[in-house]
Every structure is written in structure tokens, then in C-alpha cells.
Amino acid sequence: xxxxxxxxxxxxxxxxxxxxxRVFIYGQDVGSFGGAFKATKNLAAEFPGRxxxxxxxxxxxxxxxxxxxxxxxxxxxEMQFADFSTVGFNQIVNQAxxxxxxxxxxxxxxxxxxxxxxxxxGPFHSQSMEAVYAHYPGLVVMTPATVxxxxxxxxxxxxxxxxxxxxxHKLLYYxxxxxxxxxxxxxxxxxxxxxxxxxxxxxxxxxxxxxxLQAAEDLVEEGWQIExxxxxxxxxxxxxxxxxxxxxxxxxxxxxxxxxxxxxxAEVISRVAxxxxxxxxxxxxxxxARDTPVPYHPDxxxxxxxxxxxxxARLRQLLTQ
Amino acid sequence: xxxxxxxxxVACNDLDPALLxxxxxxxxxxRATEDKLASLYxxxxxKGGVFLGKGQEALSTxxxxxxxxGDIFGPLIRDQAGRLAFGDTVLDTFRTYLGSAKGPMRxxxxxxxxxxxxxxxxAMISHLGALVPVVAGGLYARRLRGETGVVGVTSIGDGxxxxxxxxxxxxxxxxxxLPLVVVIANNQYAYSTPNxxxxxxxxxxxxxxxxxxxGFKCDGTDPFASLETLxxxxxxxxxxxxxxxxxxxxxxxxxxxxxDDAGYVDAALRxxxxxxxxxxxxxxxxxxxxxxxxDDIAVWTKEAQAEVEDALNIAQREKGPxxxxxxxxxxxxxxxADGHHDLEDE
Numbered sequence: 116x117x118x119x120x121x122x123x124x125x126x127x128x129x130x131x132x133x134x135x136x137r138v139f140i141y142g143q144d145v146g147s148f149g150g151a152f153k154a155t156k157n158l159a160a161e162f163p164g165r166x167x168x169x170x171x172x173x174x175x176x177x178x179x180x181x182x183x184x185x186x187x188x189x190x191x192x193e194m195q196f197a198d199f200s201t202v203g204f205n206q207i208v209n210q211a212x213x214x215x216x217x218x219x220x221x222x223x224x225x226x227x228x229x230x231x232x233x234x235x236x237g238p239f240h241s242q243s244m245e246a247v248y249a250h251y252p253g254l255v256v257m258t259p260a261t262v263x264x265x266x267x268x269x270x271x272x273x274x275x276x277x278x279x280x281x282x283x284h285k286l287l288y289y290x291x292x293x294x295x296x297x298x299x300x301x302x303x304x305x306x307x308x309x310x311x312x313x314x315x316x317x318x319x320x321x322x323x324x325x326x327x328l329q330a331a332e333d334l335v336e337e338g339w340q341i342e343x344x345x346x347x348x349x350x351x352x353x354x355x356x357x358x359x360x361x362x363x364x365x366x367x368x369x370x371x372x373x374x375x376x377x378x379x380x381a382e383v384i385s386r387v388a389x390x391x392x393x394x395x396x397x398x399x400x401x402x403x404a405r406d407t408p409v410p411y412h413p414d415x416x417x418x419x420x421x422x423x424x425x426x427x428a429r430l431r432q433l434l435t436q
Numbered sequence: 437x438x439x440x441x442x443x444x445x446v447a448c449n450d451l452d453p454a455l456l457x458x459x460x461x462x463x464x465x466x467r468a469t470e471d472k473l474a475s476l477y478x479x480x481x482x483k484g485g486v487f488l489g490k491g492q493e494a495l496s497t498x499x500x501x502x503x504x505x506g507d508i509f510g511p512l513i514r515d516q517a518g519r520l521a522f523g524d525t526v527l528d529t530f531r532t533y534l535g536s537a538k539g540p541m542r543x544x545x546x547x548x549x550x551x552x553x554x555x556x557x558x559a560m561i562s563h564l565g566a567l568v569p570v571v572a573g574g575l576y577a578r579r580l581r582g583e584t585g586v587v588g589v590t591s592i593g594d595g596x597x598x599x600x601x602x603x604x605x606x607x608x609x610x611x612x613x614l615p616l617v618v619v620i621a622n623n624q625y626a627y628s629t630p631n632x633x634x635x636x637x638x639x640x641x642x643x644x645x646x647x648x649x650x651g652f653k654c655d656g657t658d659p660f661a662s663l664e665t666l667x668x669x670x671x672x673x674x675x676x677x678x679x680x681x682x683x684x685x686x687x688x689x690x691x692x693x694x695x696d697d698a699g700y701v702d703a704a705l706r707x708x709x710x711x712x713x714x715x716x717x718x719x720x721x722x723x724x725x726x727x728x729x730x731d732d733i734a735v736w737t738k739e740a741q742a743e744v745e746d747a748l749n750i751a752q753r754e755k756g757p758x759x760x761x762x763x764x765x766x767x768x769x770x771x772x773a774d775g776h777h778d779l780e781d782e
Contacts, residue, residue: 179576
């Protein structure tokens with residue numbers, strides 16, 4: 116008996132609905148169809164009237180969630196793909212994200228963003244939007260990389276009083292598995308040392324955690340011990356854990372699947388450079404996706420995003436500087 | 437499905453005289469408040485813009501005066517009157533414009549961007565149309581909780597009907613059959629852009645049929661007609677007949693903001709029926725229908741002006757927010773605050 120990353124997200128939503136009558140789910144095809152990825156499978160039948168299909172209106176879907184939150188509900192809204200959240204962008208960044216600061220009323224909504232590239236998905240079903248939302252004050256941005264985090268962070272996303280952008284990676288949906296759902300959870304907002312090491316620190320999150328862990332593994336036979344940090348949430352960004360790791364290793368590579376300009380990786384390096392410059396034995400490095408739309412063809416896509424072999428090659432450069 | 441209410445210019449027998457008086461006094465208070473805001477702006481005493489609803493007081497008052505405690509009101513730029521009718525105060529108006537820390541927005545937002553959401557009085561953002569789905573969402577949550585008979589009213593202008601958010605919000609409210617009343621004040625111009633550059637349908641009310649919701653039309657310069665129409669629309673929503681759209685025709689009698697002299701307004705419109713001042717129309721209606729005398733109206737006007745002076749005196753003595761006392765937090769969950777400010781208190 117095992118559980119996938121996607122099943123964990125579904126199970127967490129099921130538990131949230133069962134535990135709290137204020138929770139409801141609203142989004143395109145989330146009702147009896149169970150969602151484009153089946154993240155809400157059977158939930159409409161299990162919770163009648165609380166898991167509802169929405170019209171194709173991302174702006175209105177998020178707007179509805181904000182209004183419902185004002186009235187004390189705790190809505191979960193699904194954007195069918197993270198890419199389409201641009202249509203609801205205004206409601207997310209100007210309505211939901213400003214409500215607490217302006218009016219002292221919290222805005223407990225969860226916006227689920229099926230994120231990241233998958234084979235053949237192309238420019239508009241592949242985007243990683245976490246940096247865009249992290250840029251705006253007033254949002255918590257979660258980027259779970261494991262089945263356990265997908266489950267426990269979804270539960271926490273629903274329970275906290277602030278708007279949460281929940282970036283769930285589509286590439287992990289089906290093939291990432293755990294033996295069972297977790298009973299306990301690491302606190303949200305704290306990064307996790309996914310692999311301990313002494314020679315260099317890789318800071319990463321979401322699907323790139325698994326590419327980075329593979330790269331670390333590949334370097335073992337060359338004698339390198341790489342520490343890999345899973346950020347878990349990109350906002351808040353756990354700078355303390357990053358700095359403590361860099362203090363041990365003296366070398367930093369930051370890996371993400373999003374575009375380079377002004378991204379999470381840029382923020383991590385900026386903070387380490389300004390707050391921990393003296394800890395570095397070499398210039399920090401970063402790996403992002405290329406600065407083009409995400410290409411359709413599998414060969415182009417494979418070369419567009421960092422992979423384990425690219426990460427390992429960059430680490431070799433970093434380690435011999 | 438679409439029913440256009442008759443346009444009336446004479447007294448309506450269906451309206452309680454006490455309600456007519458209350459509505460007119462709200463209109464007077466709104467006008468007195470806005471006249472004061474305009475002079476404060478000219479004197480350089482207000483930071484930022486001043487956005488007035490002169491000429492729209494009748495429609496705005498009618499928009500919220502039939503709401504009860506527990507209902508939801510999402511006003512927009514030109515709704516000083518509707519805000520007051522829903523329970524906002526002149527004092528909170530000045531507090532917000534002057535940036536008092538005691539105002540509902542605590543200096544964090546200003547002018548028309550104010551509300552008390554916990555009391556059903558939602559605070560608009562500047563993006564037109566964005567409030568429509570939010571009010572719909574408030575109503576959706578109430579229904580999920582099993583509450584019935586709740587109504588939400590939100591307003592918008594002719595320009596706002598061109599936004600995607602307006603379309604998505606009205607369509608969603610129609611699909612969900614929510615008790616939402618959308619009041620469209622067609623004041624002929626969106627900032628400087630005339631109706632001819634804003635929409636191509638013969639009448640904005642045509643949109644109601646497109647969404648499959650009921651529609652009403654009224655002369656927004658006519659207080660009695662506005663009240664009668666909104667009473668019908670709010671009642672229909674309260675009875676569970678789904679969203680209601682009201683399209684009122686009027687003219688904004690001021691600029692978009694006080695920085696704008698509105699020189700683009702067609703002079704012929706000012707002379708036409710649409711350019712009437714609803715306060716003058718209302719005075720005539722009250723007198724002709726024996727609800728009030730000219731002396732009554734003169735007394736109410738003085739009382740409104742006195743209330744405005746009193747509120748302003750209080751607000752002007754209040755302090756603004758102290759940057760050193762601010763927590764500078766945009767989320768409520770302290771342990772999840774990113775806490776990274778490049779600017780720190782030195």
C-alpha cells in the first residue's frame with residue numbers, strides 16, 4: 116500500500132473538508148469529474164454542495180474565494196494549471212494579498228497551482244509561478260517536494276489565516292510515492308536538510324529537489340558530499356537554515372525550475388551574499404530554466420530545465436573553484 | 437426574464453414618506469461631505485486624490501438603503517451617499533481622507549478605498565469590476581452556512597462594465613443564482629471616455645439578458661424612481677430570484693477626481709434631462725408630494741453641514757499613523773512572516 120503525491124493532496128483536502136465545515140472547494144471540473152488531475156476525485160459525492168464546478172473564470176473564482184473568506188469560510192480554489200492563474204492574478208495579488216494589511220481581516224484562502232513542466236506540455240501548461248507570487252507581500256507560497264509535505268502542508272495551508280499559493284508539481288503527481296501518509300509534520304516555514312554533506316550546499320525546492328538529490332548521489336563516487344536543502348516554502352524563505360549550511364560547506368548552488376530573472380534563486384543568492392558573504396569560499400552559483408517560454412518538444416524541454424547531470428556538472432565547477 | 441421598470445418622475449405611492457425623508461437627508465449629508473472634501477482638496481489639505489459622486493447621490497442612496505444588518509454592500513468610487521446609508525459615517529470618511537490612525541483603514545489605505553468588511557461593508561480595490569465576484573463570494577459563503585434572505589449590492593460604472601472581472605463576476609453570480617444586485621451608474625463617461633468608445637450594445641441593460649438575469653432601468657437623476665427601482669431589485673434578490681441588474685442613466689456633475697475639470701463633457705448633456713442635479717429634483721419631488729417643505733429642506737441642509745463640520749473638527753485633531761509603531765506585516769500568521777526588510781529601523 117503506497118500513496119502518491121497527488122493522492123496525498125486529495126487526502127489532505129478530504130480531511131480538511133471532513134474536519135472543518137467552513138472548508139469548500141471551488142474550481143473548474145473539480146466536482147463530479149474530480150478535477151483535471153483527479154485531485155478532488157469523489158470529494159463532490161462525499162461532501163455534497165461543498166465541492167463545486169466553477170465557470171471558466173479564474174478572476175471570479177479567486178474573487179469568490181476572497182468574499183467567502185471575508186465571511187468566515189476557508190475556500191480551496193483550484194487553478195487547472197498554474198499558468199492560468201494569470202487570469203486570476205489581480206484577485207490574488209491585489210485583493211487577497213492586501214486584505215489583511217488594509218482591513219485587519221485575514222484572508223484564509225488556498226489557491227492550488229498545478230505547476231511545472233511535464234513531457235510535451237508546452238508553453239502554457241508548464242509554468243512555475245512561485246517567484247511571481249512570492250514577490251507580493253501578503254501571500255504564503257508553498258512548494259512541497261515530497262508526498263509527506265504535500266499532505267501536511269496542504270492541511271496547514273487550509274488551517275492558517277492567510278492566503279496560500281500552493282505550488283504542487285505535476286511531474287511528481289503520479290510517480291512520487293510514500294509508504295503512507297504522515298502522522299506528524301515538520302513546521303511550515305522551515306527548510307529541511309534533505310541530505311547532509313560537507314563540501315557544498317544545494318538549495319532547491321519542488322521537483323528540482325529530486326534532480327538535485329540524484330546529482331548529489333552521482334558525486335558520491337567522486338568523493339564529494341553534497342548537502343541538499345529543500346526550501347519547502349519559498350515564502351517565507353528560511354534564510355537561517357541556508358546560512359547555517361553555507362557556514363558548514365562554504366559553497367552554494369541554488370537550483371530551480373523557474374525562469375532566472377528575479378526568481379527564488381536570485382533571492383536566495385542575494386540574501387546569502389548580503390548576510391553571509393564571509394561564509395562563502397567561492398562565488399555562489401545558480402541554475403534555472405532557460406529564459407524562453409517552456410518548449411513543447413521533449414528534446415527541447417529536456418534541455419530547457421536543469422537535470423541531475425547538469426546540476427552535477429555545475430557542482431563539479433563549484434567544488435573546484 | 438428581463439423587465440424594465442417604468443421610468444417615473446413623480447412621487448411614488450409605494451414608498452414610505454419616512455424612507456423618502458431618510459433617503460433625501462442621506463443625499464444632503466453626502467453632498468455636504470463631498471463639498472467639504474472638495475474645499476479641503478483645493479486648500480491642499482488632503483494627500484492624494486479626491487473622488488466625488490456629485491450627481492449620483494440619489495442612485496447611490498437607493499443602492500444601499502433597502503439593505504439590512506447582515507446584508508453585504510460593495511460600493512465603488514461615487515458611492516459616498518450609499519456608504520452613509522449603509523452605516524459608514526462622515527467621521528470615518530474624513531478620517532480616511534485625512535489618514536487618521538483611528539479610521540477604519542488606519543492610514544494604510546485612503547479616500548474611497550475604505551470599508552468595514554466584518555460589518556458587510558466591503559473595501560474596494562482600485563481595479564474596476566474586481567469587487568463583483570468578491571461580493572458574490574460573500575453571498576456564496578452565507579448560503580453555504582444556510583443563511584437565507586441575505587442580499588448583496590455592488591455598484592459599477594459604464595466603464596467598469598467593460599472589464600473581464602465584471603463579466604466573470606456577473607456570469608458566475610448568475611450561474612450560482614446568488615442574491616446579488618449589480619447597480620450600473622451609466623454616467624456617460626469613464627474618466628474622459630464617452631459611452632460611444634466604451635460599448636457597442638444599444639443599451640447596457642441588454643447585458644442582463646445575455647447573462648440570463650433580471651434587469652431594471654431607471655433615471656438616476658430621479659430620487660423617487662431610483663428608490664422604487666432599487667426596492668424592487670433588492671426585494672427580488674431577497675426572495676431568491678437570482679441576480680438583478682439595475683442600469684441607471686445620469687451624469688457625473690464633477691470631474692473623475694477633483695484634479696479633473698471634466699472639460700470633455702458634452703455641454704448638451706449638461707443641459708439635458710440626464711444632467712439634472714438629483715438633489716434639486718428630489719427637493720421638488722418632496723415638496724410636490726407634501727412629504728416636506730422648502731423650510732424643512734433648508735433646516736436639513738444646515739444640519740448636514742453642521743454634522744460635517746463637527747466630524748471634520750474631530751478628524752483633523754487625530755494623529756496619523758506612526759511609522760515606528762507599525763508592525764509592517766502583510767500576513768496575520770506571525771511565525772510565517774518572511775520578515776525580510778532591507779529597510780530596518782535604525
